[in-house]
Amino acid sequence: MSIASVLKKGFKGNYPIQQIWNSKLNNVGVIQGGEAVRDCIREVPIHARGHYILNDRLMDYPIDSDVLIFDTPASLEPMGVLALAASTHVLSPIKPEIKDAQGLFGFVRWYETTIEELRLSPVPSILGFVPMRVDYQDSGIHRDVLGIDKKGNVRKDIDQTETLPGLLESLNIRCFPFVKESKNYLRACAEGLPLPLYRSGLPSSDDFSAIANAVLEQQ
Template identity: 40%
Template sequence: MKQIVISLLANAGGVGKTTLSVHLAYEMSRRGFSVAMIDLDPQRSLDVFCGLAPAEPSKTLVEVLSKDFKGNWSLAPVWKDFNVNVEVCQGHPLLAEIANELVIRKRGEYALSDRLKSFPLPHNLIILDCPATLGMLNVNALAASTHILVPVQLEMKAISGSAELVEWCISTAEELHLDPRPPILGFVPSMYDESVAMHRQYLEQLPEIAKQLHLKLYPKVRNSNEFKNASAHGLPLQVYRPKHPACKDFKPIADDLAALIKDRKEKK
């Protein structure tokens, strides 16, 4: 696979997966990379965050994962007025039914991986925005990924769940015989509010947890109502409020992704 494919994985909802997906996509495209976001969530989170209208199933990931897919990816361009190259393969509620079908289909765990190999996308970076439950769609994401990123909400349940997610990634990759096994780039503390004592406490504990799991810990992504305001307009914060301090929170991750893309190009 010529590009980087990164899964945003978490085993809980509301931890900032889509926020991270959208803002990384914009940050990378602003650096000159082409980006495709694939929405594996039946709740169509990316539609909302990117200002896209719901699409017919034939124009979404439902078609891509169907048995009869012929390679005609339906990709919706977003933020065209801001000189970026970002496209979205939209989600659909029927993905929940497709997930059940994949359980009994031959190579069902590899459906998305097979599509990306047989009908490759031209983008430098593919971001997989995954559901909050570790079902068949997330298994597909894992099998298709070159790397994984784990957003972590600063709550005890979310932190303990993230450690369990790491174990799930390792065991599932072994069961799928993935070679190489997609590495976890790191934890991303998300939705951080400095005024909340619990957030400050857990942020202090995360470095030791990450160290025990042999994972990188990225700087925090702060919480702000402006993220919600931006998504209500279908825009990333970098466009909606370009001088907002949270716009810089995505730079360290984007730096690593840019280095990975450059390294992959050089090896090719």
């Protein structure tokens, strides 16, 4: 069972939520995406409420949870539009590569056009961007895009307005602390666990604290 069953006609509120990380936590559940979503995407244009289906489902059948996260692969349109129409906030990872940094403006254009076209009210706000898989020791591109030195510190000797964090600031969008490239993510991923549950006390365990705090502040 996946999110496809939620979007299909005749849904009556039985969300296929699976509890995960049961041995460590009892309050995290997921609804799977995956292949089945491709089929129901075709139904979106013929559905009278098209892009609002997910929002409608959550209005009709609220999920009793403090935070709902819609994880949308960028390539699976129009799932991003469905998710935006059901969201209060948007958080985007971004790779510190030239092409991805330039793509930032494309994302902002997509976001503004979509909220206007769908007449979303209240408008979902951009919580921020988070640079991912940053390797400041070995990648000069990562250092240039982020305006940092080989120790990961912000460079004071360059014009920061041209860097990714500088561009985000000029757009009034928050740039969260970057997440470093670390083999521990791959190891935790292989175990099917988030990093702090895979092993506590690792330096990367705090990578997402600023985001978690920003989410908590919205409650």
